Amino acid sequence: xxxxxxxxxxxxxxxxxxxxxxxxxxxxxxxxxxxxxxxxxxxxxxxxxxxxxxxxxxxxxxxxxxxxxxxxxxxxxxxxxxxxxxxxxxxxxxxxxxxxxxxxxxxxxxxxxxxxxxxxxxxxxxxxxxxxxxxxxxxxxxxxxxxxxxxxxxxxxxxxxxxxxxxxxxxxxxxxxxxxxxxxxxxxxxxxxxxxxxxxxxxxxxxxxxxxxxxxxxxxxxxxxxxxxxxxxxxxxxxxxxxxxxxxxxxxxxxxxxxxxxxxxxxxxxxxxxxxxxxxxxxxxxxxxxxxxxxxxxxxxxxxxxxxxxxx
Amino acid sequence: xxxxxxxxxxxxxxxxxxxxxxxxxxxxxxxxxxxxxxxxxxxxxxxxxxxxxxxxxxxxxxxxxxxxxxxxxxxxxxxxxxxxxxxxxxxxxxxxxxxxxxxxxxxxxxxxxxxxxxxxxxxxxxxxxxxxxxxxxxxxxxxxxxxxxxxxxxxxxxxxxxxxxxxxxxxxxxxxxxxxxxxxxxxxxxxxxxxxxxxxxxxxxxxxxxxxxxxxxxxxxxxxxxxxxxxxxxxxxxxxxxxxxxxxxxxxxxxxxxxxxxxxxxxxxxxxxxxxxxxxxxxxxxxxxxxxxxxxxxxxxxxxxxxxxxxxxxxxxxxxxxxxxxxxxxxxxxxxxxxxxxxxxxxxxxxxxxxxxxxxxxxxxxxxxxxxxxxxxxxxxxxxxxxxxxxxxxxxxxxxxxxxxxxxxxxxxxxxxxxxxxxxxxxxxxxxxxxxxxxxxxxxxxxxxxxxxxxxxxxxxxxxxxxxxxxxxxxxxxxxxxxxxxxxxxxxxxxxxxxxxxxxxxxxxxxxxxxxxxxx
Numbered sequence: 001x002x003x004x005x006x007x008x009x010x011x012x013x014x015x016x017x018x019x020x021x022x023x024x025x026x027x028x029x030x031x032x033x034x035x036x037x038x039x040x041x042x043x044x045x046x047x048x049x050x051x052x053x054x055x056x057x058x059x060x061x062x063x064x065x066x067x068x069x070x071x072x073x074x075x076x077x078x079x080x081x082x083x084x085x086x087x088x089x090x091x092x093x094x095x096x097x098x099x100x101x102x103x104x105x106x107x108x109x110x111x112x113x114x115x116x117x118x119x120x121x122x123x124x125x126x127x128x129x130x131x132x133x134x135x136x137x138x139x140x141x142x143x144x145x146x147x148x149x150x151x152x153x154x155x156x157x158x159x160x161x162x163x164x165x166x167x168x169x170x171x172x173x174x175x176x177x178x179x180x181x182x183x184x185x186x187x188x189x190x191x192x193x194x195x196x197x198x199x200x201x202x203x204x205x206x207x208x209x210x211x212x213x214x215x216x217x218x219x220x221x222x223x224x225x226x227x228x229x230x231x232x233x234x235x236x237x238x239x240x241x242x243x244x245x246x247x248x249x250x251x252x253x254x255x256x257x258x259x260x261x262x263x264x265x266x267x268x269x270x271x272x273x274x275x276x277x278x279x280x281x282x283x284x285x286x287x288x289x290x291x292x293x294x295x296x297x298x299x300x301x302x303x304x305x306x307x308x309x310x311x312x
Numbered sequence: 313x314x315x316x317x318x319x320x321x322x323x324x325x326x327x328x329x330x331x332x333x334x335x336x337x338x339x340x341x342x343x344x345x346x347x348x349x350x351x352x353x354x355x356x357x358x359x360x361x362x363x364x365x366x367x368x369x370x371x372x373x374x375x376x377x378x379x380x381x382x383x384x385x386x387x388x389x390x391x392x393x394x395x396x397x398x399x400x401x402x403x404x405x406x407x408x409x410x411x412x413x414x415x416x417x418x419x420x421x422x423x424x425x426x427x428x429x430x431x432x433x434x435x436x437x438x439x440x441x442x443x444x445x446x447x448x449x450x451x452x453x454x455x456x457x458x459x460x461x462x463x464x465x466x467x468x469x470x471x472x473x474x475x476x477x478x479x480x481x482x483x484x485x486x487x488x489x490x491x492x493x494x495x496x497x498x499x500x501x502x503x504x505x506x507x508x509x510x511x512x513x514x515x516x517x518x519x520x521x522x523x524x525x526x527x528x529x530x531x532x533x534x535x536x537x538x539x540x541x542x543x544x545x546x547x548x549x550x551x552x553x554x555x556x557x558x559x560x561x562x563x564x565x566x567x568x569x570x571x572x573x574x575x576x577x578x579x580x581x582x583x584x585x586x587x588x589x590x591x592x593x594x595x596x597x598x599x600x601x602x603x604x605x606x607x608x609x610x611x612x613x614x615x616x617x618x619x620x621x622x623x624x625x626x627x628x629x630x631x632x633x634x635x636x637x638x639x640x641x642x643x644x645x646x647x648x649x650x651x652x653x654x655x656x657x658x659x660x661x662x663x664x665x666x667x668x669x670x671x672x673x674x675x676x677x678x679x680x681x682x683x684x685x686x687x688x689x690x691x692x693x694x695x696x697x698x699x700x701x702x703x704x705x706x707x708x709x710x711x712x713x714x715x716x717x718x719x720x721x722x723x724x725x726x727x728x729x730x731x732x733x734x735x736x737x738x739x740x741x742x743x744x745x746x747x748x749x750x751x752x753x754x755x756x757x758x759x760x761x762x763x764x765x766x767x768x769x770x771x772x773x774x775x776x777x778x779x780x781x782x783x784x785x786x787x788x789x790x791x792x793x794x795x796x797x798x799x800x801x802x803x804x805x806x807x808x809x810x811x812x813x814x815x816x817x818x819x820x821x822x823x824x825x826x827x828x829x830x831x832x
Contacts, residue, residue, distance in 0.1 A: 169425075173425045173426060174424055174425055174426060175419040175421060175426055178412060178416065178419060178426060179416065179417065182405055182408070182416050185405045185406075185407060185408070186403070186404070186405045186406075188403055189403040189404055189405050189413075189416075190405075190416070190417075191386075191387070192387055192397070192399065192403040193403070193416045193417035193418075193467070194386070194387060194388030194391050194392075194417045194418075195416070195417050
């Protein structure tokens with residue numbers, strides 16, 4: 001019983017599952033990271049993913065085109081980001097409160113809209129929606145093992161890894177990225193160097209909205225192929241947590257997101273085996289976030305105490 | 313011959329809350345001169361510089377740079393025309409390298425990427441040209457304060473600044489580093505740069521400047537050639553009256569019958585196995601000021617901590633405040649038996665910056681009957697007490713509800729002194745009471761200390777400023793290496809260079825002579 005579960009851990013399918021499951025968490029983590037780079041804590045990732053997942057399906061249904069659905073999702077991600085900047089920067093509200101409000105009502109609003117359109121309070125299963133496809137990479141797909149792992153993934157997964165590389169170059173190799181990081185590390189210093197801090201913060205929040213939205217539409221148009229209530233289920237928060245663990249280190253960010261995906265994959269394998277209580281097994285990924293965050297904080301505490309970490 | 317680079321014409325700044333920071337300031341700066349702008353804390357120097365650098369906009373009046381009237385929207389505009397500023401609080405990103413800090417905002421590029429090689433080359437060349445001795449690839453977080461300041465200066469030079477404003481640049485430097493900075497400033501001058509030097513250290517201003525402009529209370533008091541101005545005239549211009557150096561004439565000599573405000577016997581304390589206080593014994597009598605002189609780090613701080621109970625420190629020996637032994641009494645207990653304390657670091661230990669002045673004025677005696685009602689604080693009484701203190705101590709503020717953070721350093725210190733003064737304590741520790749504040753406020757604080765002394769309080773004055781110790785004290789002890797190295801029963805008859813010998817450990821008195829500190 002346990003051995004059958006363990007044996008599935010070492011199959012090709014398991015690795016493929018990790019790649020699939022890491023995509024939304026990576027998008028969420030990138031969103032949290034890019035906002036944090038200019039000094040903004042975007043904790044609305046979860047709600048943006050929910051909004052985008054739903055509007056993505058609706059856009060795809062209305063225009064009978066999955067790409068239009070993705071665009072719909074992106075637009076809602078950008079609008080939400082702009083909403084946050086409008087309230088916090090123009091009207092002077094506390095950005096965190098706005099984001100908490102968004103998170104609190106995201107699920108209910110999604111269900112409300114869903115019910116208005118489909119008459120169903122749970123999923124968009126009644127709508128026939130075109131979805132995004134997987135992609136077989138020529139040549140690579142014929143390589144044994146590597147082909148099985150790399151080829152045949154969802155298109156948004158490939159986009160995700162492309163963004164990971166491009167974003168790294170932008171943040172660490174270009175003037176724009178250096179200025180963004182400067183805003184996050186010392187806004188006053190950036191300002192006296194003639195940088196328009198607020199403008200870069202708005203830009204980074206918009207990017208954050210875009211990445212989170214991609215995570216959302218990935219879930220509804222690629223991975224699960226429908227919108228169902230509560231489908232984001234904390235993956236946005238895992239991205240935020242990954243960003244917290246990485247503490248500004250880009251590749252730790254990617255690694256943390258993937259580790260969370262591993263725990264998600266493990267939990268799903270265990271829950272398919274009826275010998276384990278599903279609720280308990282379902283808690284594994286969330287519990288892993290808790291444990292990893294705790295360990296990282298303890299390690300950091302002692303590193304700071306021993307003076308090994310320099311000021312930022 | 314001389315060419316005006318910057319001209320201020322009737323520049324006025326009124327803040328939205330009605331505070332007038334600058335009124336009708338006229339000033340001219342010539343190319344290639346070192347021009348100091350001096351004034352007390354809160355006189356309006358910083359506001360003026362912010363307007364020149366484009367951080368603030370003048371309410372009226374014009375600023376003309378190189379013959380053109382400026383309308384800066386941000387410091388970016390000022391930087392573009394060639395004005396640079398080295399801020400008092402450094403504007404650096406510690407986790408960035410020196411290169412990244414310098415090029416930030418003006419990055420050399422190759423295609424869409426930052427050209428890191430070119431950037432490093434340019435920065436290194438710049439550093440070498442001005443003899444800054446920096447390895448520009450180093451992280452700023454690894455640098456000393458003096459080096460960080462060099463990075464700030466390089467930032468302005470990288471942006472081709474012709475006019476460089478330095479806001480209190482020496483406040484963070486040692487004397488040797490200050491010398492080095494001055495050499496560099498002179499070199500900049502030779503290269504044709506114009507330097508605006510902001511400071512309230514008058515010796516330095518006299519040493520470095522070609523011209524000196526004085527601001528008092530937001531109003532310009534004129535520009536003078538350094539060579540035509542004596543120190544006395546300069547002080548007079550800054551505070552608007554002559555400064556009393558001799559505090560003796562304010563002292564009265566009532567007899568307090570040798571009553572002792574503080575007695576310290578055989579105080580001994582070790583840190584890491586080394587004694588930081590070694591058999592220290594002395595007494596402070598009522599109605600006198602006992603000065604503790606010494607180079608910083610010779611046990612003065614530990615001494616104060618033992619007496620105040622500010623830090624839980626293990627020591628042996630006895631401490632009596634107003635005749636009562638303190639044992640392991642907490643700070644409240646010590647204050648209750650008659651101790652008042654002006655701490656060294658006013659922003660950390662002296663005030664709660666985010667609270668209003670009124671709260672800070674009562675924070676050490678808020679339990680006192682006259683302001684503490686039965687259940688709630690008596691806000692009327694508090695208002696009365698604080699308004700009175702603000703008036704008598706001439707704290708520059710609109711009202712008592714302003715937060716302490718918005719005050720200038722000198723005024724914050726006045727709040728601290730006013731509060732401790734109002735405790736009517738018999739024993740006061742004044743630790744660096746005028747450190748880093750302007751001369752006008754410093755003089756005021758000195759007068760208040762003398763006033764307390766005359767009223768019968770015993771004051772322990774711990775100061776790194778030798779002039780302050782000599783001017784105020786009745787008796788003086790010198791600390792060296794955790795011990796009392798010298799005792800001077802008559803502060804009026806000490807020779808400063810002689811004191812210096814004891815401070816540096818070149819001389820030491822016999823145990824008998826030192827014993828006078830306790831027994832006289």
